[in-house]
Amino acid sequence: MVEEKKENSVSPASEGIENISEAAIEAEKIAKFKKEGKFGAPRRPGFPSRGTGFRPVGGEITPEYESKLLDLARVVRVTAGGKKLRFRAVVVLGNKKGKVGLGIGKGLDVAQAVEKANRAAKKNLIEVATEQGTIPYPVRAKYGAARILLKPQRKGRGLVAGGTVRVICTLAGIKDISAKILGRTSNKLSNGQATINALKKLKLKVKVKVKEKETNAATSTSASS
Structure with missing residues (x-):
């Protein structure tokens, strides 16, 4: 039986809000893979470097969008082999022009969790009236x-x-x-x-009124026929 629970919450700031520094995240990834000996020659932006297995954060989010780290927590998955620690990140993404999205990501380290959350937030974008x-x-x-x-x-x-x-x-x-x-x-x-x-x-009220008029017109037409 697999059970996942929240062990403790890591607050990024006093109110749980912090700008995500993509450069810092990318530097952390590079340092990690250099230490493990998996980092190869870098390729052009938006494509994975040799041995990394995933794309950089900068290639996922367009400059018009801004992201905020809403919550960061360490979660534990209890399995037959023991406890497995992972990080869960909650990210809000928006362009301040009527589009916003919320994404959740989990990973073995903070950088991976934030990257997955960014991708999920971009997929979950909605348009606000x-x-x-x-x-x-x-x-x-x-x-x-x-x-x-x-x-x-x-x-x-x-x-x-x-x-x-x-x-x-x-x-x-x-x-x-x-x-x-x-x-x-x-x-x-x-x-x-x-x-x-x-x-x-x-x-928007205008769209609602137009829809009501169309519905009333269709009802009256069907009644007269």
Whole structure:
């Protein structure tokens, strides 16, 4: 039987938020493979170096996107052969123009976990509906034990949110919003997923009205026929 549990959490900063230095991660990879004697001659950017077995982080994320490390934890997998330690990284990726994504990655070291999380976040990008720097209407969402409430704010109010919600809204390009965590959990991954679920529910009022008109027109046509 395979069981995986969280051993302890490694907070990257006081609020659990930190810019990911791709250069530092790449330097750590190179030093590791040089030490193990697996590092060969480097190839052009975006392609794996000889013996590494994976591509550099810089080749995965375009310059327009910015990533933040939301949470970093050490997890343990208990197997018949003993305990296997790995790292789990949670990364938020966004372009501050309406696109944001959340990704989770696990690896034998921090660099590998962050790289996998970056790839997952890029695959999970969603488009957020905004109006004049805020959301069109209040919305609630949940994920596990996490409960999130997002409310629009007037221009110039700023981000009235903290921790996980603030990071996601910033990378999504939202400038004015009020958010409240209603759940009792402080798990950053759960709160992050709940925030993403809330942003997925948002739709522009114009599009909603057009869709309602089309539905009413189709209903009246079918009734008359």
